[in-house]
Amino acid sequence: MDFERFLGLDWYIYPLVIAAGFACGFINTLAGSGSLISLPLLIFLGLPANVANGTNRIAILLQTMVSVNVFRKEKKLDLSKGFMLAAPAIVGAVIGAQIAVNLDEEMMRHVIGGLMVMMLIVIIIKPKRWLIGKTDLMEKRPGLMQLGIFFGIGV
Secondary structure, three states: OOHHHHHOOOOHHHHHHHHHHHHHHHHHHHHOOOHHHHHHHHHHOOOOOOHHHHHHHHHHHHHHHHHHHHHHHHHOOOOOHHHHHHHHHHHHHHHHHHHHOEEEEEEEEHHHHHHHHHHHHHHHOHHHHHHOOOOHHHHHOOOOOHHHHHHHOOO
């Protein structure tokens, strides 16, 4: 990473980055996809795509931990079913991390760009789908389709 470039940013970039961080945290907690803001921002600031992706994952992990704790305290989360979905997501994440480490910088930029466009399209098509609670999804034991989806999310 080019630390001289990062440290030499104009003064107004710092409050913008902090504001973007708060916006991403808020968006990720409510509906997800805050990475549509944070990941391109990290790349714009000069981080290589794979480092930006890894840095972004740390923020997502911390945000998820806080969200899980709040939802658990509010009795809105069944941890046993959550663990069942976390297992394939963790396996997928390990596989995805190995794939990301082996991609060169240019390919990683293309993959991230493609995924960002796909996420944006999915959100734009039916935005209310992401804001309305789906309580019936977790009332029964997760099926193979849900486990496969969470594996894909992990990757």
